[in-house]
Amino acid sequence: MKKVIMGNHALSYGAQLGRAQVVAAYPITPQTQVVELLSEMCADKSLDAKFIKVESEHSAMAACLGASLAGARTFTATSSHGLALMHELLHWAAIGRLPVVMGNINRAMAPGWSIWSDQNDSLSQRDTGWMQYYCASNQEVLDTTIQAFKVSEALSVPGMIMLDAFTLSHTYEVVDIPEQEKVDAFLPPFRPKLRLSSEDPRAFGGLTSPEHYFELRYKQQKDIEKAPALVAETGKEYEKLFGRRLELIEGYKNEDAELLFITAGTTGYTARVAVDALREEGVKAGNLRFRLFRPFPFAELRRLVGRSGRRVAVVDRNLSSGCNGIFFQEVKSALYGHVDGMPIFGYVSGLGGRDIALEHFREIAADALKRQPPAEEIVWIGVRK
Amino acid sequence: MKKEKTMKLTLPVEEYMGPGHLACQGCGATLAMRYVLKGLGPKTALCIPACCWAVIDGPFPYSCLEVSIFHCAFETAASSASGLKAGLEMVGDKETTVVGWAGDGGTFDIGLQALSGAAERNEDILYVCYDNEAYMNTGIQRSSATPYGAWTTTTPVKHFKNRPKKDINAIMAAHRIPYQATASIGYPEDLVKKVKKAKETKGTRFLHIYSPCPAGWKSRPEDTVKLGRLAVQTGLFPLFEMEYGENCKLSIKVKERKPLADYVKLQGRFRHLSAEELKLMQEEVDARWARIVAQCGG
Numbered sequence: 001m002k003k004v005i006m007g008n009h010a011l012s013y014g015a016q017l018g019r020a021q022v023v024a025a026y027p028i029t030p031q032t033q034v035v036e037l038l039s040e041m042c043a044d045k046s047l048d049a050k051f052i053k054v055e056s057e058h059s060a061m062a063a064c065l066g067a068s069l070a071g072a073r074t075f076t077a078t079s080s081h082g083l084a085l086m087h088e089l090l091h092w093a094a095i096g097r098l099p100v101v102m103g104n105i106n107r108a109m110a111p112g113w114s115i116w117s118d119q120n121d122s123l124s125q126r127d128t129g130w131m132q133y134y135c136a137s138n139q140e141v142l143d144t145t146i147q148a149f150k151v152s153e154a155l156s157v158p159g160m161i162m163l164d165a166f167t168l169s170h171t172y173e174v175v176d177i178p179e180q181e182k183v184d185a186f187l188p189p190f191r192p193k194l195r196l197s198s199e200d201p202r203a204f205g206g207l208t209s210p211e212h213y214f215e216l217r218y219k220q221q222k223d224i225e226k227a228p229a230l231v232a233e234t235g236k237e238y239e240k241l242f243g244r245r246l247e248l249i250e251g252y253k254n255e256d257a258e259l260l261f262i263t264a265g266t267t268g269y270t271a272r273v274a275v276d277a278l279r280e281e282g283v284k285a286g287n288l289r290f291r292l293f294r295p296f297p298f299a300e301l302r303r304l305v306g307r308s309g310r311r312v313a314v315v316d317r318n319l320s321s322g323c324n325g326i327f328f329q330e331v332k333s334a335l336y337g338h339v340d341g342m343p344i345f346g347y348v349s350g351l352g353g354r355d356i357a358l359e360h361f362r363e364i365a366a367d368a369l370k371r372q373p374p375a376e377e378i379v380w381i382g383v384r385k
Numbered sequence: 386m387k388k389e390k391t392m393k394l395t396l397p398v399e400e401y402m403g404p405g406h407l408a409c410q411g412c413g414a415t416l417a418m419r420y421v422l423k424g425l426g427p428k429t430a431l432c433i434p435a436c437c438w439a440v441i442d443g444p445f446p447y448s449c450l451e452v453s454i455f456h457c458a459f460e461t462a463a464s465s466a467s468g469l470k471a472g473l474e475m476v477g478d479k480e481t482t483v484v485g486w487a488g489d490g491g492t493f494d495i496g497l498q499a500l501s502g503a504a505e506r507n508e509d510i511l512y513v514c515y516d517n518e519a520y521m522n523t524g525i526q527r528s529s530a531t532p533y534g535a536w537t538t539t540t541p542v543k544h545f546k547n548r549p550k551k552d553i554n555a556i557m558a559a560h561r562i563p564y565q566a567t568a569s570i571g572y573p574e575d576l577v578k579k580v581k582k583a584k585e586t587k588g589t590r591f592l593h594i595y596s597p598c599p600a601g602w603k604s605r606p607e608d609t610v611k612l613g614r615l616a617v618q619t620g621l622f623p624l625f626e627m628e629y630g631e632n633c634k635l636s637i638k639v640k641e642r643k644p645l646a647d648y649v650k651l652q653g654r655f656r657h658l659s660a661e662e663l664k665l666m667q668e669e670v671d672a673r674w675a676r677i678v679a680q681c682g683g
Contacts, residue, residue, distance in 0.1 A: 021475040024468055050471040054464060055502030062461035062499065063468030066432065069455055070472025092458055196453050196469065198428045198481040203448035205456035207440055 001177050007168040008033035010138040010175055011077055011103040011161065014145025016047045017183040018101070020075035021190075024052035024063035026082060029115045030165045031105045034077040057082035061089035061100070068098040069204060071195035073149060077103035079165065080121040081110065087125065090158075094129025095220060096205055099152035099159070099190075101145065102130075106265065106317075107165040108352040116353020117165035119265065119318035123326045129220060131159040131227055132294040134264040138173040139244065140291075146178075147238055147246055150187050151230050155223045164266045164317075165353065178242055186241055228297045248297040250289040251304050253279070257286025259368055260305065262314040262331055264290040267356050271315070274361030283365060296330060302338050311343045313368040315361075315381075317350040324348070324377045343373045349381035356382070395574045397423040406449040408441045411606025413596030413613060414488075415441060416570040417515040418450070421484075421592075424580025425511075427452060428481045430473070432466040434496060435459040436488035437522045438515070460495040462487040463503035466510040482584055485512040489530035490520045493551050504560035507588045514553070514591070517598035525601040534666050535654045537601070542657040549669055557591045558630035565591040566626040566636070571613025575624060575636055582626075595622045603653025615648040620674035625681060633680040645670050 005013065011034045015023065023042065025035040041047035050067075054060045057078050068074040078086065083104050093100050104122050108114040122132060133148060135141045141163055148159035163169045196204060208216065228248055235246030252272045254260060259278070261271045268289030278285040288304055290297075305312065312335075316325025323329065328346030335342060347364050350356040360381050367379060401422035408415045414437050422429065429452040433439055439456060442448045457465035462485035470483040485503075487496055492514035500512060519537045520526040527537040529551040540546040557565045564586045568576040576594065583590040597612040599605065604612060616622040620642040627633045645667045649655045658666070 022468065022471045024464075024471075050475060052467055052471055052508075053506065054467070055498060055505070058460065059464035059467075059499045059502055062458065062464035063471070065457070065461075066455060066465040066468025066470075067472030067475070068468075070469050070476055070478075072472035072475040074468075074472070088458055089461070195476075196430060196455055197473075197478065198430055198453055201427075201448075201451055201453045203442060203445075203450070203454040203456065206442060206448065206454065207444040209444055212445055 002174055003177055004172050005138060005175050006033060006170055006172050007138045007141055007163045008105070008170065009037050010141035011145055011163070012037035012041065013177055014142045015075040016041050017178065017180060018075070018146050018149045018187060019073060019189070020047065020049050021072040022050050022052065022064070022067035022074045023076060024054050024060045024067070025076045026054050026057045026060045026078070028057070028079045028082040030107060030169045031077050031079040031082070031103070034103055057085040058089065061086040061093065064100045065089060065093055065096065065098050068100050069096070069196045071190065071192050073190040074100045075102070076100065079105040080107035083121050083125060084109065087128070090125050090128035090130055093158040095216065097156035097220070099156055101148045101152055101159045101161070103145070103161050103163065105163050105165050105169045114352045115165060117167060117317065118351045118353065119162070122160060122162050123318050125160070126294060126326070129157070129224065130294065131157055131224070131292070132162065133159065133292055134162045134290055135168065136266050136268045136289060138168070138171070138175045141168070142175055142177065143238065143242070143244055143246055146183055146187060147231070147234055150234050151227060153190050154230060155226055156192070157224050157227065162265065167266045182241055186238065224295045227295045228292065228300065231292055246291070248292045248300040249304055250291055252287040252289070254286035254288055254304055256284060258284040258310050259286070259365055260310055260312045261285065261287045261361065261364070262312060262327060263287060264293060264327060265317065267315055267317055267350065270356055270358065271361060274358050274365070277358060278362070278365055283369070285365060290327065296334060298334050301331065301334050305335060305339060308340050308342050311368050313345050313347060313364050315347050315349060315356065315364060317356065319348050319351060343371070345371055345379060346377065347379045347381050354382055396420070396577055399423060399426070401427060401451045403449045403451070405443065406441050407443055408437065409600045411599040411609040412437070413570045413598060413609050414438060414515045414517060417594045417596045420570070420573050420576045421513060421580050422450070422452060424577040425482050425484070425584055429484060430455065430469060430481050431484045431486045432457050432462050432469060433486045434462045434491045435522065436491050438486060438488070440522065459491055461499055462491055462496050463510070463512055464499040466512070467503050467506070467508040470508060470510055483510050485510055487514055488521070489514060489516040489518060490528040493529045493553055501560065504557065504562050504589045504591070507562065509587055511583050511590045511592065513594060515594045515596040517596045517601060518550070519601050521598050521601045533669060534658050534662055536657060537654070545657065554593060558627055561630040562591060563588040564626070564628055565593070567593045567595070567622065567624050569595040569613045569617050569622060569624060570597070571610050571617060572624060572637060579626065601654070604651050608651050612648065612651060615643065618643045619645045619648045619670065621645060621648060621670050623674060623677045625677060633677070635678070635681045642674065
């Protein structure tokens with residue numbers, strides 16, 4: 001069934017079709033519509049789930065962990081400060097191997113209060129052990145949510161799905177909402193190998209000495225490393241059932257590109273418009289858009305960037321203050337030693353929700369085509385210096 | 386025919402806590418756990434945040450308890466328990482009693498928000514606070530449950546704690562939860578009775594257990610039970626029950642309260658106090674006792 005819905009509701013429908021059993025959430029702009037619709041779904045029983053209306057995001061995640069440990073499929077959604085408040089428990093979920101799935105609306109951190117988009121909130125949680133998906137359309141949000149349950153539960157690794165504040169969360173688009181039976185065929189019920197039960201008493205997460213802790217983290221890493229292959233595989237399975245591709249990195253006219261943008265989130269769709277405009281002007285541009293950022297899809301990035309002789313412009317809507325754009329750092333690091341002498345430049349733009357528009361991509365293209373490496377660590381786009 | 390005399394046991398014989406735990410000698414918190422599990426039985430799951438009990442049950446892969454434990458984050462006993470209960474119900478287990486089991490720091494201080502939230506929502510959980518009146522697991526730092534006058538490592542004798550203990554029971558009463566009670570490890574029959582009542586009650590239940598700590602109170606391990614009784618007999622820690630924040634009932638009626646000095650003198654943490662400061666403490670105890678008695682209808 002096709003429906004015109006907002007990005008936030010695409011998360012709610014994804015959780016509903018995924019048959020989440022426990023939702024624990026706390027409101028924050030611009031996430032509220034996710035949980036408003038879910039609370040209606042729980043109230044009218046169109047979703048058979050318990051909705052715990054907690055008093056903070058910290059408690060939201062704590063309740064999700066308890067529910068997940070009991071063996072229930074668990075969902076929540078938050079944004080920026082809410083995600084930051086959860087930080088401690090994001091580690092808890094990941095090391096505790098609890099496959100909670102969460103939507104996060106990318107919103108800038110205060111002060112000054114900003115409700116507009118940038119990625120510093122989720123990228124500050126990069127090292128907590130959660131999978132991170134960045135979306136660019138409402139359809140992708142819904143599809144990713146369903147896929148995330150499957151991948152997370154198979155690997156016992158939690159998953160976080162990112163939407164840009166307002167440009168995606170509050171934008172209405174046509175979304176194909178799949179039939180429940182087809183989703184059920186794709187996503188079986190959650191049946192963890194180990195769960196907390198009074199029938200089989202166990203202590204979860206007790207004092208763990210240096211004798212055991214290191215192996216815990218080793219196993220966690222070995223499992224999350226399986227995710228890129230599994231995301232690709234479930235993406236293909238999803239395509240067979242629903243006709244939509246779910247890739248690790250979406251390539252757009254990248255094969256013959258001399259100038260390759262690297263983006264994430266809705267900036268990736270603006271980049272596609274820029275690629276078309278630049279090509280009309282004779283610049284062979286292309287775009288790669290990260291869908292999966294954690295675990296980092298090393299092999300896929302190297303495959304898509306491919307040969308040397310092209311220029312790469314990484315566009316970051318985030319900043320690791322005192323260093324540079326985070327996608328820029330990671331792309332450089334992933335390509336080091338794999339592609340000889342490729343000029344890679346980092347552009348920071350759009351912090352706090354400032355538009356990253358076509359003209360900015362033109363500016364980036366003009367700069368990237370003439371700039372000589374080694375580059376400045378940050379090339380600022382659209383800032384008043 | 387001679388009538389055979391048998392001893393009547395006043396507590397359930399079943400044990401759900403094995404030997405080999407890691408607590409200090411004379412630990413009141415271990416008695417609290419042992420009695421509570423006797424009252425609850427095997428269909429129990431505990432959410433234990435950072436506190437002495439995070440360590441007492443033993444390091445991975447061991448546990449001295451025969452019930453399941455979710456070792457959760459410091460401030461999340463109540464929120465973890467809320468989620469665990471919801472999750473268990475969704476997978477078809479409606480029987481297991483889910484318990485948030487926290488110390489005074491995890492209850493009065495860092496976990497208070499989550500506890501308030503769970504109580505306001507009337508989550509179907511039992512919350513137990515074993516109160517040893519300071520952060521004992523980290524090495525005896527003051528909490529808001531530390532009483533006036535006490536030495537701790539962050540309230541040195543030259544600057545001892547000069548504020549009274551936070552009245553957590555009044556806070557919980559204000560939430561109108563179906564059941565709350567105070568108990569002491571010095572009165573195990575009363576404690577187990579209250580656990581059983583809590584088990585049979587739906588909604589949020591709060592049990593506040595007085596748990597002396599020889600290491601932190603500088604008392605003798607063999608005086609733990611005695612201190613648990615003296616706290617009640619002096620009126621320092623009245624034992625009562627409440628329903629929906631009302632119907633307060635004293636469960637151990639103390640006809641003649643003993644002087645607070647009897648309790649204080651067994652503990653090094655009060656040794657520095659002058660006669661005048663002790664008098665202030667006695668007055669505070671008298672005033673609170675009068676308030677509780679009045680609340681219980683005299």
